[in-house]
Amino acid sequence: MTHTIREKTKLLNRVRRIRGQIEAVERALDQEIGCADVLQLIAGARGAINGLMAEVMEDHVRAHLIDPAHEPDPQRAHAAEELIDVVRSYLK
Amino acid sequence: MTHTIREKTKLLNRVRRIRGQIEAVERALDQEIGCADVLQLIAGARGAINGLMAEVMEDHVRAHLIDPAHEPDPQRAHAAEELIDVVRSYLK
């Protein structure tokens, strides 16, 4: 993970929001609010983790495999973009 | 969520472990350890959230719909058990 500072900040903000969502689940369980609300909070946290997964995978491809913005071979650049699109749409 | 104390304690312990896993992701991002390790930590946290989801759904069925252990109609009791099995195997 020797990515750019900007990416690092973005990922850290994202994971801190997820921590906040998990803390909300904890409070909801502790205060015994309705099951349905607890389940919605858990579903939200899970969606956010999938989003984080997709973003880290995307950054990994750009930083360590092929960055479509700087790859001289247009076919490889295109293939990397396709992979990133799939990761985004499949995991989010 | 007016379930038993025992269930509540179990769920709270589970969600606290997940919070610990999210904090480990945060530290890993902050300390810039390798992508692959970050991705494994995220995958672990996501699996744990799926497990929590399955457990809260199971408790919801038992506490508010049909508890197989106390349902007088054997077919309904069996149907509730089947649902719980599917939730467990599909989400975990």
Next chain:
Amino acid sequence: MTHTIREKTKLLNRVRRIRGQIEAVERALDQEIGCADVLQLIAGARGAINGLMAEVMEDHVRAHLIDPAHEPDPQRAHAAEELIDVVRSYLK
């Protein structure tokens, strides 16, 4: 699965559409179209299977556990509706 004829027809139509989606994946692989298109077809088939899973689970709750439309106890009826909502939003 001794549900209504209407539900059965709906589920059979749904599973036949999924078979068609799988056959499209097969043709795409056979004709060697681009990876990205194959991946999108697979993602579509997977989404459709999740939808089928959610619908069969919902029918199972209504037919064998508690049908909110005919349950005399309003709290149980409400709990069944909540469960169905979660299954729908979480799996689809």
Next chain:
Amino acid sequence: MTHTIREKTKLLNRVRRIRGQIEAVERALDQEIGCADVLQLIAGARGAINGLMAEVMEDHVRAHLIDPAHEPDPQRAHAAEELIDVVRSYLK
């Protein structure tokens, strides 16, 4: 998808098995076997689709981005292997 013949055959066999699993779901719904069995069949088909997705993504990385077996830069080769490992463990 201009991958090797061997990969193509493997993927075609895989997708044909999935078609067989979907046909089994169709028969199970048509013959009105128990919900729990239908749900297990659907869960199996979904797992198989996730496996297919992982394999097509892996082939895409090897064929169009970076093939770890032939990449001269060891860091890029390692990064591609890490990505493939994550795709496998996360999707399967």
